[in-house]
Amino acid sequence: MEVNEKKLLNMAIFAGEIMLKNGAETYRVEDTIFRLCRSRNVSEVEVFVTPTGIFASINPGVENNENIITYVKRIKSRAIDLNKVSEVNDFSRRFVEAEISIDEAMSQLKKIDLLPHYPLELQALFGGVASGFFALLFGANSMEFIAALVTSIVVTLSVHFLIKMEFNLFITNIAGGAMSALIAILLSLVLPFTEVDKVVTGAIMVMVPGVAMTNAVRDSIAGDLVSGLARGAEALLIAVSIAFGVGFILRAWMFIKGVGL
Amino acid sequence: MLLYLKHFIFAFIATIGFAFLFNTPKSALLKSALAGAFGWLLFIASDTKTGSVVVSTFLASLLIGLIGEVYAITDKKPITVFIIPGIIPLVPGFKLYYTMISILEGDLLKASSFGSEALMITIAISGALTVVLSINSFRKRIMAKRI
Numbered sequence: 001m002e003v004n005e006k007k008l009l010n011m012a013i014f015a016g017e018i019m020l021k022n023g024a025e026t027y028r029v030e031d032t033i034f035r036l037c038r039s040r041n042v043s044e045v046e047v048f049v050t051p052t053g054i055f056a057s058i059n060p061g062v063e064n065n066e067n068i069i070t071y072v073k074r075i076k077s078r079a080i081d082l083n084k085v086s087e088v089n090d091f092s093r094r095f096v097e098a099e100i101s102i103d104e105a106m107s108q109l110k111k112i113d114l115l116p117h118y119p120l121e122l123q124a125l126f127g128g129v130a131s132g133f134f135a136l137l138f139g140a141n142s143m144e145f146i147a148a149l150v151t152s153i154v155v156t157l158s159v160h161f162l163i164k165m166e167f168n169l170f171i172t173n174i175a176g177g178a179m180s181a182l183i184a185i186l187l188s189l190v191l192p193f194t195e196v197d198k199v200v201t202g203a204i205m206v207m208v209p210g211v212a213m214t215n216a217v218r219d220s221i222a223g224d225l226v227s228g229l230a231r232g233a234e235a236l237l238i239a240v241s242i243a244f245g246v247g248f249i250l251r252a253w254m255f256i257k258g259v260g261l
Numbered sequence: 262m263l264l265y266l267k268h269f270i271f272a273f274i275a276t277i278g279f280a281f282l283f284n285t286p287k288s289a290l291l292k293s294a295l296a297g298a299f300g301w302l303l304f305i306a307s308d309t310k311t312g313s314v315v316v317s318t319f320l321a322s323l324l325i326g327l328i329g330e331v332y333a334i335t336d337k338k339p340i341t342v343f344i345i346p347g348i349i350p351l352v353p354g355f356k357l358y359y360t361m362i363s364i365l366e367g368d369l370l371k372a373s374s375f376g377s378e379a380l381m382i383t384i385a386i387s388g389a390l391t392v393v394l395s396i397n398s399f400r401k402r403i404m405a406k407r408i
Contacts, residue, residue, distance in 0.1 A: 023283070024341060081284040082342045089339045117284050130278025133271045137301075137350065156282075201355055206282060208354025211345055213379075217387035235357065243361030 005042060005060040006069055007102045011109065012036040013073050016047075016054050018113050019088050023080035023211070026219050026227040029054070032092050039096040051078060051230045078234075079163075080211065087112045120160060127206045128153035135202030143194050147187040148202030155180045156206055169234070170241045176207050177245025185253050200246055207242055209235035265302060272301035272350050280346040289342045292332045296347035300325035304351060314378070318351050319385040325351075326393030340394070348386055353379040 016033040030047045037045040044059035054073040131152030132145045162172045184199040212235040220228030276297030304321035329343035356379035363372035
């Protein structure tokens with residue numbers, strides 16, 4: 001079958017981009033692009049993936065190196081959307097096993113890219129539930145559970161809004177941290193038996209970079225050292241900005257209370 | 262016993278919450294929550310027995326990885342879908358946050374203790390997951406050779 005290699009590479013990179021943007025591991029993205037290209041008898045494929053970009057070259061000719069095609073794709077934002085990762089994974093399996101034309105493949109990928117998230121209200125609700133039950137796991141009482149739930153719902157909604165407005169990682173997380181501390185303090189004034197600390201730790205659970213940190217070490221162990229360092233830096237930056245936001249509000253509150261009394 | 266049941270239910274619901282945030286496919290929601298809940302149960306049980314957070318985290322992540330691997334094979338979905346929500350109760354996001362808070366407060370002693378603990382726990386989780394994935398790719402290579 002005659003294959004247009006440029007289109008093939010373009011399609012494979014797009015598949016990789018969707019995966020990388022939605023939280024797939026580095027090795028999985030490299031593997032997918034590699035398989036997609038090799039399935040159409042391209043003799044040489046080299047892929048280099050980092051969290052901020054994809055670099056891929058293919059060599060369609062067998063003997064000469066005159067027709068090497070290279071494609072660089074910059075990745076600007078990363079989130080976690082496991083549904084899309086799973087869908088692209090299914091797609092690549094279908095593409096490798098069957099004779100799907102590249103145009104058809106591209107339109108399938110575009111459909112996957114536009115797949116909807118769970119509705120925002122549901123996400124906020126479940127973010128709140130997750131935070132509440134985490135607070136319980138770490139020994140909170142029922143009042144603190146309610147406070148963490150409410151705080152986290154508001155924080156999830158506002159962080160979502162900030163991301164949509166395309167603010168960067170640092171600003172988003174500072175605002176999220178500050179917001180959770182502020183609401184936790186306000187709720188602790190209303191609800192009896194609540195410790196601000198426990199509510200805050202529950203509420204920021206939806207923001208803390210646990211997955212980024214784990215993926216950083218996993219990438220490093222797998223030998224993808226550049227990706228590992230990049231993800232590690234991202235995790236550290238998120239943690240710093242949350243701590244900054246929370247710390248600022250808590251300090252300000254202590255100051256106000258000190259003066260007020 | 263009642264305590265374990267309570268922990269199991271709390272971890273189950275918390276993991277489902279995160280599965281929603283991560284937009285896990287509908288068919289995988291309960292399965293990833295099950296992995297997370299069993300992992301947390303093993304963590305609690307092992308933590309009370311051994312008293313070592315790092316060892317307990319390693320064992321729990323190993324269990325989550327194995328459950329995820331089984332579901333990945335039966336459902337033909339990438340293992341990521343099942344383990345990312347599942348490991349959330351174990352990941353030391355808080356420890357990292359406390360590390361940063363301590364640094365901002367100028368308490369470097371506390372920061373280094375929280376920080377090193379967070380690092381060790383992260384390495385335990387990642388190591389366990391890597392062990393599971395390596396065994397799986399070894400299994401795939403052997404299967405490929407037979408065919």
